[in-house]
Amino acid sequence: MAMLEKDVMLTLAEKTVETALIKGAAEAEAYVYEGQATSVGIERGQITKSNRITDRGLGIRVAVNRAVGFAYTNILDSQSAVEKAVINALSAARASKPDADWNGLPEKRGYATAEKTFDARIAELHPEELVNLAAVMLDAATNADKRVLPVEGGAAAGYVTNAIVNSNGISGFDKGTMSECSLAAVAKEGNRVTPICFEFNAERSFNLDAEWVGKETARLAASALKTEPIETKNTKLILTQFALQELLYYTLINAVKADNVQRGQSAFKGKIGAQVASENITIIDDGLFAGGLRTATFDGEGTPRQKNLLIEKGILRSFLYDNYAAKKEGKASTGNAARAGYLSTPSIETTNFHLSPSPTATEELLSEVDDGLLVYYLQGAHSSNPVSGEFSVVATPAWKIRKGEIAHCSRGVMLAGNIFEAIKNVTAVAGNERKMGQLIAPWILVENVKVIGK
Amino acid sequence: MIDVLKKLSDAAVQNFGAEYAELRAQRLNKTMLTVKENRVEAAKQGIEEGIALRVLVDGTWGFASVGSIDTAALTRAVSDACRMAKATSSRLKAPIKLAETKTIEDCVQIKPKENPSEINLEDKIGAALSLSKVILGVDKRVKSCTVDYLDLTGTNYLVTSEGTRITQDKLYVWSRVTSSAVSKGVFTFSREEIGSTAGYELFDAETLERIGEKVAKRAVEQLRAKPPKGGVFPVVLGSNVVGVFVHEAFGHLAEADLALSGGVLANNLGKKIASDKVTFYDDGTAKDAFGSFKYDDEGVPTQKTLLIKDGIVAGLMHNRETAAKFNVEPTGNARAEDFRVEPIIRMRNTYMAPRDHSFEELLEGIREGYYFKSFRGGQANIDGTFQVGIQEAYEIVKGEVGEPVRNASISGNTLETLFKVDAAGKDFQLWPGRCGKGQTAFVCDGGPHIRVRGVTVGGNA
Numbered sequence: 001m002a003m004l005e006k007d008v009m010l011t012l013a014e015k016t017v018e019t020a021l022i023k024g025a026a027e028a029e030a031y032v033y034e035g036q037a038t039s040v041g042i043e044r045g046q047i048t049k050s051n052r053i054t055d056r057g058l059g060i061r062v063a064v065n066r067a068v069g070f071a072y073t074n075i076l077d078s079q080s081a082v083e084k085a086v087i088n089a090l091s092a093a094r095a096s097k098p099d100a101d102w103n104g105l106p107e108k109r110g111y112a113t114a115e116k117t118f119d120a121r122i123a124e125l126h127p128e129e130l131v132n133l134a135a136v137m138l139d140a141a142t143n144a145d146k147r148v149l150p151v152e153g154g155a156a157a158g159y160v161t162n163a164i165v166n167s168n169g170i171s172g173f174d175k176g177t178m179s180e181c182s183l184a185a186v187a188k189e190g191n192r193v194t195p196i197c198f199e200f201n202a203e204r205s206f207n208l209d210a211e212w213v214g215k216e217t218a219r220l221a222a223s224a225l226k227t228e229p230i231e232t233k234n235t236k237l238i239l240t241q242f243a244l245q246e247l248l249y250y251t252l253i254n255a256v257k258a259d260n261v262q263r264g265q266s267a268f269k270g271k272i273g274a275q276v277a278s279e280n281i282t283i284i285d286d287g288l289f290a291g292g293l294r295t296a297t298f299d300g301e302g303t304p305r306q307k308n309l310l311i312e313k314g315i316l317r318s319f320l321y322d323n324y325a326a327k328k329e330g331k332a333s334t335g336n337a338a339r340a341g342y343l344s345t346p347s348i349e350t351t352n353f354h355l356s357p358s359p360t361a362t363e364e365l366l367s368e369v370d371d372g373l374l375v376y377y378l379q380g381a382h383s384s385n386p387v388s389g390e391f392s393v394v395a396t397p398a399w400k401i402r403k404g405e406i407a408h409c410s411r412g413v414m415l416a417g418n419i420f421e422a423i424k425n426v427t428a429v430a431g432n433e434r435k436m437g438q439l440i441a442p443w444i445l446v447e448n449v450k451v452i453g454k
Numbered sequence: 455m456i457d458v459l460k461k462l463s464d465a466a467v468q469n470f471g472a473e474y475a476e477l478r479a480q481r482l483n484k485t486m487l488t489v490k491e492n493r494v495e496a497a498k499q500g501i502e503e504g505i506a507l508r509v510l511v512d513g514t515w516g517f518a519s520v521g522s523i524d525t526a527a528l529t530r531a532v533s534d535a536c537r538m539a540k541a542t543s544s545r546l547k548a549p550i551k552l553a554e555t556k557t558i559e560d561c562v563q564i565k566p567k568e569n570p571s572e573i574n575l576e577d578k579i580g581a582a583l584s585l586s587k588v589i590l591g592v593d594k595r596v597k598s599c600t601v602d603y604l605d606l607t608g609t610n611y612l613v614t615s616e617g618t619r620i621t622q623d624k625l626y627v628w629s630r631v632t633s634s635a636v637s638k639g640v641f642t643f644s645r646e647e648i649g650s651t652a653g654y655e656l657f658d659a660e661t662l663e664r665i666g667e668k669v670a671k672r673a674v675e676q677l678r679a680k681p682p683k684g685g686v687f688p689v690v691l692g693s694n695v696v697g698v699f700v701h702e703a704f705g706h707l708a709e710a711d712l713a714l715s716g717g718v719l720a721n722n723l724g725k726k727i728a729s730d731k732v733t734f735y736d737d738g739t740a741k742d743a744f745g746s747f748k749y750d751d752e753g754v755p756t757q758k759t760l761l762i763k764d765g766i767v768a769g770l771m772h773n774r775e776t777a778a779k780f781n782v783e784p785t786g787n788a789r790a791e792d793f794r795v796e797p798i799i800r801m802r803n804t805y806m807a808p809r810d811h812s813f814e815e816l817l818e819g820i821r822e823g824y825y826f827k828s829f830r831g832g833q834a835n836i837d838g839t840f841q842v843g844i845q846e847a848y849e850i851v852k853g854e855v856g857e858p859v860r861n862a863s864i865s866g867n868t869l870e871t872l873f874k875v876d877a878a879g880k881d882f883q884l885w886p887g888r889c890g891k892g893q894t895a896f897v898c899d900g901g902p903h904i905r906v907r908g909v910t911v912g913g914n915a
Binding site for chain 2: 046050069070
């Protein structure tokens with residue numbers, strides 16, 4: 001399938017909205033999506049496969065008597081299939097119950113430009129370029145250390161285009177590209193096998209450092225071979241972006257979503273203006289961060305993306321809203337409605353959750369730790385208590401820091417605590433910020449976390 | 455549809471020199487609902503169709519999927535997949551081979567008592583709302599609840615260049631219920647999932663009232679619970695926790711692709727890695743279970759696969775590629791979430807076989823320990839480190855179940871822990887769930903209650 005043109009997508013969305021209004025919708029919104037991802041895959045030390053997934057479809061949301069219905073279809077070349085989707089959305093709304101808090105679809109607002117989100121090279125990429133990238137990464141890893149076995153990984157590139165039209169006059173089109181290479185490896189020596197160590201590089205443009213990914217994955221895996229147990233006590237932790245992303249996603253990020261606040265499902269309810277974190281913590285959810293992995297012109301409802309200051313030097317300033325949650329409080333949406341392609345209705349999600357870095361070098365951060373742990377990968381963060389923020393996770397592996405230097409690796413280290421306490425104990429943040437999914441953050445230093453050794 | 459697929463398969467073999475071609479098509483209908491407290495978020499109805507094709511060219515996989523059955527798009531996809539495979543094969547050292555399997559021609563129709571696609575949307579919404587009402591009515595400290603519902607019906611088609619032609623109906627009904635309670639600054643959280651491949655009659659057996667009360671009462675009960683002590687303790691694990699342990703801590707290691715990737719099981723076939731009490735299966739044949747089906751997405755018949763017998767590793771879960779590497783029969787574990795993605799090795803219904811102890815006998819002799827009844831989530835690493843978060847737990851004091859404990863989690867090394875299983879109960883239950891491995895698969899896991907001599911318990915106290 002060739003890429004759908006802007007005009008084709010917008011016209012389809014407009015016609016769908018029109019059809020819905022004619023068939024009895026009080027309001028209607030159509031979202032047209034197309035995405036293509038091409039990848040080559042590494043399995044057990046060699047490149048064994050290639051994939052191309054092309055997906056497109058249409059999601060339609062309607063309101064009838066303040067009851068909302070949604071339907072989707074991926075059959076776009078048939079007018080009757082699109083009409084059937086409209087009828088399904090209407091019948092879903094009619095089968096549903098009126099919602100007193102439904103105050104209409106969003107209104108039209110001007111868009112700012114999303115910068116550095118599209119690279120024409122990706123749209124025209126030849127799969128062989130991905131094979132080359134994967135080969136560079138693989139060679140870098142295996143040449144760095146013979147004990148390292150790359151288990152899986154690969155290189156991928158793709159594009160996403162979407163168009164949104166609603167009956168309040170919103171009409172938007174956006175396109176973006178993404179590329180990524182990643183590698184997971186273990187190191188083996190005698191009977192010893194390390195846990196999986198992982199690195200990656202993801203960008204909106206086709207500028208990837210595959211060699212660094214390969215070398216760094218190998219370095220991490222090899223350094224995990226030599227392990228020693230550690231004792232149970234309260235200690236300092238340096239959390240890398242991997243650990244932060246896991247811990248924050250299921251707890252803190254949950255707490256700043258307005259729907260959770262409204263439902264009493266957030267530890268931050270009623271705490272705007274209060275000190276909720278150490279003064280080292282400033283977080284901006286920045287939907288327009290240049291080149292950000294979640295940057296776009298508008299959100300899943302056609303509301304412009306924007307910058308939202310969430311926590312300023314530890315003080316809670318605001319929450320994230322979609323149109324529904326915002327109107328419930330008489331506010332404006334912050335542009336945080338997300339969609340899973342055409343398959344889902346919008347729901348509140350972070351864009352680029354940006355934890356501000358400091359000028360501190362990572363060596364300096366390490367030198368502040370006399371006795372502590374450097375934490376990369378966590379297991380079990382998804383079993384945290386999403387409301388209270390209590391977590392009990394395993395670090396596999398973690399590296400012991402002694403007098404500011406990495407001493408050895410340790411396995412199966414359990415960390416237990418409460419994220420809302422932990423963010424009050426962040427005594428320093430570094431300057432090494434990087435993009436990882438929705439997170440843009442540097443390493444942070446947290447004091448006094450319970451570590452359970454063996 | 456089978457004819458369309460056959461033509462594409464022929465094109466891959468004749469025009470592009472594919473050694474093997476596998477074409478899958480799907481037509482799916484989905485209904486999804488979310489009710490939060492007493493509010494219906496959008497009720498959703500979806501229709502999707504598409505085709506996936508996988509080819510082996512010069513010993514390398516090429517895969518393409520398109521959400522369309524348009525001829526031009528499909529012809530292009532065949533060419534894409536074959537050309538990409540050829541480009542990739544330039545760096546291949548060991549060409550991929552597939553284990554032999556019988557070709558199959560079959561049409562699998564399912565006739566549910568109550569087909570969810572024939573139930574009115576109004577009735578499904580009504581059921582979710584009444585469930586929500588039950589939960590919020592249990593106790594005034596129950597502050598919120600979310601009811602998610604999904605049903606999926608449709609047909610899968612499979613054609614291979616070897617001659618397999620399968621048409622297979624699909625049906626899943628699933629619901630997840632979560633609720634939270636709040637009191638004096640303490641937040642608690644509880645979850646339950648149900649799911650079946652039978653039909654909407656699932657809700658006749660698992661009545662809404664029972665599920666709702668169970669979820670809400672657990673959230674309330676935890677309000678008075680205390681955090682566990684950290685350290686190593688003897689524990690009794692409930693069937694639900696045994697299930698997630700079998701699935702996460704052991705099951706993933708027994709997936710042949712992960713075993714080959716440096717997992718701890720590859721070198722342990724035929725060796726004793728667990729106590730005599732431990733027998734594990736991955737069973738795709740369990741009637742109506744959420745992880746059951748007749749043929750996998752490579753056309754291999756499903757089966758009841760023995761993984762561990764009395765502590766000895768008996769087998770792994772295979773697709774045709776790993777079966778060839780191990781020189782064994784494929785076990786029917788190749789599953790794809792939908793037409794968008796390739797089949798990979800996935801679990802089905804994975805469980806521990808029951809033995810002969812009563813619950814009381816399991817508790818006997820534990821002076822200080824924990825009873826972990828129900829899990830919140832679990833995860834494992836290829837080196838055998840596992841973590842399971844617990845949503846319902848109690849102290850065990852002098853052989854008796856004591857006070858509730860909240861936010862506990864357990865961790866350890868899988869093989870070390872399997873040797874410490876010293877008794878298993880005579881009870882048995884399967885629990886439906888969804889497993890993530892890049893794709894989502896519907897599965898069950900379960901077993902009896904068991905006793906473990908020592909696991910590391912993470913806690914705040």
